[in-house]
Amino acid sequence: MGGLTANQHAADPVALPPRRFALTYLTMTATDSFGSGLFKTLAVLFWSRYAHLSLPTVGIGLTLGGLVAMAALLPLGRLGDRVGHRRMVIALNLVVGAVVACFPLVRQPALFFAVVAVASAAEAALGPLRRSYVGRQLSPPVRRRFNARNRATFNAGFGCGAALAGVGLATGSNRVLVLLVLGNAASFGIAAVAMYLLPPDRAPDQPAAGTAEVRSVLGHPRLIGSGALIGLLALSEEALEIGVPVWIATTHRVPVTMISVALVVNTVFVVLFQVPLARRLESLPTLRSFRLAGCLLLLAFALMAPAWLLPRPAAIAVLVVFVLLLSTSEVIAATVDWDVSYRTARAGRESESQAAFSLGTNSHRAVGGVLFAGALAAGPAGWLVACAAPALVLAASSYRGVRRLAGIDGIAGEPAAGPAAGGAAS
Numbered sequence: 244m245g246g247l248t249a250n251q252h253a254a255d256p257v258a259l260p261p262r263r264f265a266l267t268y269l270t271m272t273a274t275d276s277f278g279s280g281l282f283k284t285l286a287v288l289f290w291s292r293y294a295h296l297s298l299p300t301v302g303i304g305l306t307l308g309g310l311v312a313m314a315a316l317l318p319l320g321r322l323g324d325r326v327g328h329r330r331m332v333i334a335l336n337l338v339v340g341a342v343v344a345c346f347p348l349v350r351q352p353a354l355f356f357a358v359v360a361v362a363s364a365a366e367a368a369l370g371p372l373r374r375s376y377v378g379r380q381l382s383p384p385v386r387r388r389f390n391a392r393n394r395a396t397f398n399a400g401f402g403c404g405a406a407l408a409g410v411g412l413a414t415g416s417n418r419v420l421v422l423l424v425l426g427n428a429a430s431f432g433i434a435a436v437a438m439y440l441l442p443p444d445r446a447p448d449q450p451a452a453g454t455a456e457v458r459s460v461l462g463h464p465r466l467i468g469s470g471a472l473i474g475l476l477a478l479s480e481e482a483l484e485i486g487v488p489v490w491i492a493t494t495h496r497v498p499v500t501m502i503s504v505a506l507v508v509n510t511v512f513v514v515l516f517q518v519p520l521a522r523r524l525e526s527l528p529t530l531r532s533f534r535l536a537g538c539l540l541l542l543a544f545a546l547m548a549p550a551w552l553l554p555r556p557a558a559i560a561v562l563v564v565f566v567l568l569l570s571t572s573e574v575i576a577a578t579v580d581w582d583v584s585y586r587t588a589r590a591g592r593e594s595e596s597q598a599a600f601s602l603g604t605n606s607h608r609a610v611g612g613v614l615f616a617g618a619l620a621a622g623p624a625g626w627l628v629a630c631a632a633p634a635l636v637l638a639a640s641s642y643r644g645v646r647r648l649a650g651i652d653g654i655a656g657e658p659a660a661g662p663a664a665g666g667a668a669s
Contacts, residue, residue, distance in 0.1 A: 264380070264441065265389065271437035272393050273400040275336075275369075278430025280404020281423050282343070285412055289424060293417050294349055304356050308363030313602060315364035320371050320598030327444045328376040333435045335365045335372070340431030347421045371597035378585050379445040384525070390581045391521035394574075398513045466599040469583055474604035475636050476536050476576035478629075479569040481611025482544070483509055486629070487562070489619040494551040496558040505566045512570035520574050529582050534640060536576040541633040543568035544626050551623035580604065 282289075290301045323331035342362045349355050381389055411419045488502050524532050543565050550561040584600045610632065618625030 265392070267437050267440050268377075268389075269393060269396045271434045271441075272396045274430045274433040274437070276397040276400030277404040278427040278434075280401035280406075281408045281430075282427040284405045284408035285420060285423060288412060289346070289420050290355065293347070293420050294355065296352060296355055300352050300355070304352070304359045307356055308359040311360040312363040312367035316368060316371065316598040316601055317595060319364070319368035320375075320595040321592075323368070323372045323375065324592050324595055328372050328379070329438060329441065329444050332369060332372050332376065332438045335369055336431045336435035336438065339365045339369075340428045340435070343431065344425060344428035346424050346428075367601075368598070371601050374581075374584065374597050376441075376444065380442065383585070386585070387521060387525065387578065387581060388518070391518045391578070394577055395514045395517040398510050398517075402507075402510045402514075466596055467602055470600040470602065470604040472636060472639065473533070473576070473580055473583060475610065475632055476533070476540060476572065476579070477604065478611050478614070478632055479540060479543075479573045479576070481615050482569055482629070483566070485611060486615035486619055486626075487566075489616060490547065490551075490623065490626075493619060494558075494623050496551055496553070496555060497562055501559065501562060505562065508563065508566045509570050509573075512567065513574060516570075517574045517577070520571075521578050524575065524578050529579055530640065532575055533579050534637060536572045536579060537633045537637045537640070539568050539572035539575070541630055541637065543572065544630045544633065548624060548626040548630075 286305070287298070287301055290296045290304070291298055296304075319331070319335075339362050342358050342365070345358060349358055377386060377389065377393075408423055411423045483505055487505050491497055491499055491502060527535075546561060546568065547565050550558050550565075553561060584597055614629055614632065615625070618628040
């Protein structure tokens, strides 16, 4: 690859040095996810034990941070399209790193709310901006496989960070807590350096016919609508993080240690199989992948419904199968997410489009907590209630109008029909 000129690199995304580009970008992902695993594991204890904030205050602050992050997605995405995705990612990494480094100085609730809001908003915008950057740099076939490797790297980094944080928490030392928080801050600095070493933004493709007159990405329902429909396939996250603990607490059919086992199995599965499964799905129509993910999710929920009647060994076996089904659905849904988010993005406004799509994909967060914490708390049969979500998604995909809205009519990696196609996927 060393014989290619700079102009050739700019004109042909496939001509980018695969090893150097991949190594640098994946290094950024690994350090970023490692830092996230560090802090998210100890966040509540850090704020309550070290900063001496009450648990209700911490809960309110984290919720407020999430709301501010959602509100900031579109403005920051729009700004990224104007100044450049790479520049924005570098700047936001530096902002988050600086704010996190100040966490040990926070003692007052008002200051806590402020720093959490700033850090949450900046960190949330990194996802759409980085996805837009990759969309311009790589062609669809390369991009699809690269995103699979990137997601596997993220899970591995997050798991390592969480494990180290667990060791730190076991020491019971406030000094260790501070060191872990500063480690998280340093990870954002390393990520900024890695992004700086990557190639500059490529010029956006020409907008597809009929898209130039659209005043705002919010003026087209396809972006948020498709994100919301596909986002429901990500209920596997809430099923693992909320559903399994609630089910174990209400039925006592399996030991509580199975909560951590379930999370470890899921993480290992994604790390090992995200890339090979993404390759196998390359020739499969997006609609078929979408329905396959939905069917696996429905089967997993239905499998758990009668598990509370089984003896402990059988219930443990069912739980393991349940986690494997959820994990398979998760990696398939991720490929659908990537394909559709790129196909519905508008040329020259990729970050804003990805931000709007991300608002939709957060639908599983709005539904999952109520669905699993509420239905399962009322009884083990709540898994049957949970089946309604994937069943409705599968039913909706039977209507061509819904499929076109969601952008799942095309073949994976190819532009979907309609005015929203174009941009990064061209």
